[in-house]
Amino acid sequence: MSGVCANDLPTGRELESSLQLVAIRPLGVGYSRAISPSNGQPKSNGQAEATNKAILSGLKKRLEGAKGRWAEELLSVLWAYRTTPRRSTGETPFSLTYRAEAVIPAEVNLCSTRVARFTSDENEKLMVKELNLLEKHRDVAAIRLAEYQQKLV
Template sequence: MKFIWKNIIYCFGIPREIISDNGRQLQGRKIQEWCQGLRIKQRFTTVAHPQANGQVEVTNRILTTPRGSTGETPFSLVYGTEAIIPAELGMPSHRVMNFSEECNENLLRENLDLIEELREKAFLRIQRYKNIMINSYNKRVKSRSFQVGDLVLRRVDALKPIGKLDPTWEGPYKVTSVLGKGAYELEDPEGRPLPRPWNVHNLKKYFA
């Protein structure tokens, strides 16, 4: 429990769940009550089933793989350095084989001094990435708009269960008001207003 307090909770806050193997030290009544008191869920991997550690491996891969939006690994943006992954211990990499405690300490200090610059660069990359995605989306999606009096079809409400052969559009409805930002107020053929505005992405032109 001291390890969890010092290395996890003090650094990152209280986790929602802890996934571990079936070690006795993690299954005792004391730690179970302690986790319950902090509302931490305990989950254990299956005995004699190595594949059960897949979730841990996936998480490690996420933390140590550079993201397309930032160009950096999540681990490096938090700690200012790259993590040593388990594979590097089984088949030592160059940095593991040439490890020097003194050089490592100096390098960590340098990386910590530069971590804000690293995060700033990652932030700028994210902004560029967002702009690229927005431009790509705008090229694929044809913009459309309606005017008061236009007849439109409305996409069947996703909250209503529909079958495979049921129509996905209903109407026509008349546009009664343009609210801006692609939102419209509609009324049915009897002149009754619909209870809420509808976004242009859920509408299409009705042709009689």
């Protein structure tokens, strides 16, 4: 695929002009390097395609004609993607990774209850406890996903 850097991240032109993006590594979504037998072109997996479509859609909404600024907007779009619950699982990608909900910047600026009661030591203990329960949390999300997919059939 042209326009791809050595570390598999898309270049600006690739990101702005194509729906067939390589997956962005911080999301943890892989890019399949399988070659299509019909046309000899690389093909990506469905999860990477769906993720790329959501990211590109978010970027288009944020840029509104100023496409040269995609790099400045990318982190905001990725943050929104990672902290938005998925209809299929009811969970955010962030919560499936860390077994906790992210503290959004507005909560920090407004000093929400979660932020006001934050202590580093207590947070560390809670994170260890939550990470121990992470696999069960992911299993519950997988069950919800299977139920969601059954409803679609």
